[in-house]
Amino acid sequence: MKKFDPHALRREFPIFNRKIFGKPLTYLDSAASAQKPRILLESLKSFFENHYANIHRGVYLLSFEATEMYEAARNKVAQYLGTQNPKEIVFVRGATEGINLVATCFGKTFVHEGDEILISHLEHHSNIVPWQMMVEERGAHLKVIPINQNGDLDLEAYQKLLTKKTRMVAVTHVSNALGTVNPIRTLSDLAHKRGAKILVDGAQALAHAPTNVCELDCDFYVFSGHKLYGPNGIGAVYGKKELWEKLPPYQGGGDMIESVTFEKTTYAHVPQKFEAGTPNIAGAIGLGAVIDFLKTLDWESIKIHEKNMVDLILKGLAEFPQVKLIGMPTQRMGVVSFVIDAIHPHDIGTILDREGIAIRAGHHCAQPLMDFFKIPATVRASVGIYTTPEDIQTFIVGIKKVLEVFKL
Amino acid sequence: MKKFDPHALRREFPIFNRKIFGKPLTYLDSAASAQKPRILLESLKSFFENHYANIHRGVYLLSFEATEMYEAARNKVAQYLGTQNPKEIVFVRGATEGINLVATCFGKTFVHEGDEILISHLEHHSNIVPWQMMVEERGAHLKVIPINQNGDLDLEAYQKLLTKKTRMVAVTHVSNALGTVNPIRTLSDLAHKRGAKILVDGAQALAHAPTNVCELDCDFYVFSGHKLYGPNGIGAVYGKKELWEKLPPYQGGGDMIESVTFEKTTYAHVPQKFEAGTPNIAGAIGLGAVIDFLKTLDWESIKIHEKNMVDLILKGLAEFPQVKLIGMPTQRMGVVSFVIDAIHPHDIGTILDREGIAIRAGHHCAQPLMDFFKIPATVRASVGIYTTPEDIQTFIVGIKKVLEVFKL
């Protein structure tokens, strides 16, 4: 384990050589997607130039190597999530597909008319719409755990909403819009006590700290590779084996079958059953390489460092009376959202962009949350393992510039 | 347009420097997945190191660039498929997901109890299982267009099977197991006359010749990037705009919505409606770069060359009385399947592998087709734009070696 040094780590990310309007890149949009370490491209290069072939069923060396590399990636994901059984890991395109897969397949087996699915008011559209679609098809109902003005879940209300009809609780680990960290273990214990299952949307959490699905005791955990410094088009769903085995397949095609006749098709075992067609082989392998890289990092120091960066943002913004923070969660990770009275987030984004600063302005795919705070959009700054104090300083100077341009 | 020279072209594919058991790589498994030109890695490198960000809704330069690159890739795919309207192109993981998407969404809108879906006996599992799953859910029926011993579709039977109940004809453009080229335009004219729609599985076709969906007059056309010398985890579905607009969304999540409340969600326009969540941005851009590369090639010469390679294989195999060809389609592209009495394809694969020759041995995800020929598996040799006469020679010598090892 190397001593953590954000400036040294940053050099592993080639994009920071890029100039934006002649200025260095200040990237504060890791929550939308993280930048890529050098190792990712190296692993793709090595795979494409030395080992590329389709996997499974290949009887020649390249295909054998590709298969081993793909399955090794599954292993790495399993270990990174804290499970010993790689068969509990299903590769998908990303968190969105993962949630759709679970909603659809879990729904078919376990959700009947009148049943309830519980989500929270903090959720990303990806953890709302798939459940809406499923409950509508199955005559079930969607219930919403309320939040308070800080952006924390209302745990008392949660307990009341959990009933015998609740089949699934689907909550985010960390809110992408506010940074709220949810008390997952508490939520899953309560859900299980009521006989409900729990899916955790880990899209925003995993990049800030390794997690352990066994300690969380969740039934499903989903994430996207591209937010974990990995490639696009790959992500994974962890699911408890007993549960996976009860679910029908999601998509049909090659590799997910055991045998096909026109009359009857039997399906392969988990996880192949849920991976129809040629998967994103290079994507999985690239994700595995990035996980190897992440495992060499000193996460205790990174957690402290990222918290410091978030605190610096909060402190810097506090200097401007015009700035209003949105959400003050008890536990926060990676993200700060705010608005400036009389300046639309989009205009703030444009002005910061000319300073080389990348932030996100918008509803962050969390419109119900925006509605809760009665705003159409926020400005969101989010940090990553490569964020430096200089980034935050540039950002705060940028905000000053925004106020100047708008003569506020 | 450069004069076509397979040896020069081959140098664009770095994997051919790889040695397999000390021998040069003889890659005859392009039908499973094609090798990657240098340009693919260059485009990924350039994207990740200079322009990487999440797309859509980003107000800063990197995100703007990434969005433009992603949408430019959609344009390239549209043009390569012969449509002027990029909104008719939906990015998916690959052919399998594409067919699942169409089967599910088309089914929900257009398929009712007692309706019929027509597939052929030539299909890959990917063009069988999604339809099986859909018809079962909707109380509809799957009908199968028979083939003859050559592996050609029985067109008379097709016309009889087309009835007023037929909602969709789903056929492969080129058979991955036999190489049969289907007369798509004839099939679609007949389907349309009966009021049915037609989906064409282009997974095997596009790598051997550019196609034009307007000339084929198909309603949907699907393909996988990885078989088109492009990256994994990306493919596309072309669909006629009027049809796309009638289909409900497939997966729910970010980017596919217009607005979300807990009560009601309205969906975005086509194609965003069908691309929930962060797509495989780098994959699409890489595919676009590969398509640019493919467009510089002299396809008339390539078609002749690939045909010559296939003919060389057929001629070489004809020397061995022990070899029995499976399928003798009237029109063939890219693929030769055969068996050797008393030697299992898997053993043939292993022996060839030691000579550096990569072929596929198995049912090629076409078990019903194997059942038709009353065999469990075949050996399949398939060619690509980089295949040389030397490859074929090595392969034929390899087959001789197989017979020697088995003392036949």
Added chain:
Amino acid sequence: MSDLEDLYQELILDHSRHPRNFGHIEKPTCEAQGYNPLCGDKINLSIKIQDGVINDVKFEGSGCAISTAAASMLTEEMKGKKINEVDPIFQAFHSLVTGSDKKTDIDLGKLASMEGVKEFPMRVKCATLSWHTLKAALEKKEEIVSTE
């Protein structure tokens, strides 16, 4: 002047803060909704037409400074214009904000102050949202106009 000061010049800031003709016309001849998913801007444009002339036009909605100012200026400039003048003016305006070279002798009035947008290709959609909405209203399109 810097690009930014050019974009967010006094006149534009003023229109964005104090939009003119903000509201909804009672019993409009036609109206339309516009939506820019990029920044979430929404606009409603209602119009009163008499004898082929735009007698009154108002807008409602929330948006960024550029889209609000553009809508506000649009209402000012379009009032009293003939319907068949709309297209050429929109085209001239579009050329202006995209920085295209097309010469035109159309007088854009205050709209000319939006020239700074041309250095911000990402913001062209903000500047033109109200225009697309106007066109939709005149063509009596039912669906919501989207700039994507």
Added chain:
Amino acid sequence: MSDLEDLYQELILDHSRHPRNFGHIEKPTCEAQGYNPLCGDKINLSIKIQDGVINDVKFEGSGCAISTAAASMLTEEMKGKKINEVDPIFQAFHSLVTGSDKKTDIDLGKLASMEGVKEFPMRVKCATLSWHTLKAALEKKEEIVSTE
């Protein structure tokens, strides 16, 4: 001898062409199906056990030379063995075909001829399919054993 000649040696070719104990036992004590999705090999193993001893064992199915020869030899070697001898023999066989270093003094008989598999890691599953199926049969597992 080359790797290939070592793998496809006379004894193995002979067993693959003329598999011993091919068929199905009537009223077996237990049986199981094995499936190797890699090459599509399918095998059915039926066993007659008396007083803890494998009295008879037969196999049916289609497969590559390696899996057929392995199954054929398995039936020959297992006949007359006590049930509790199966595991150690399988383990010794597994070490042999994977080339692991584990020393053992178990006499593998004809099975020893499969040592060549160790140079072909892709074929280990072919060599062990019948063994996994045997174990499943003895444990009276219902589901089809898959090597994946």
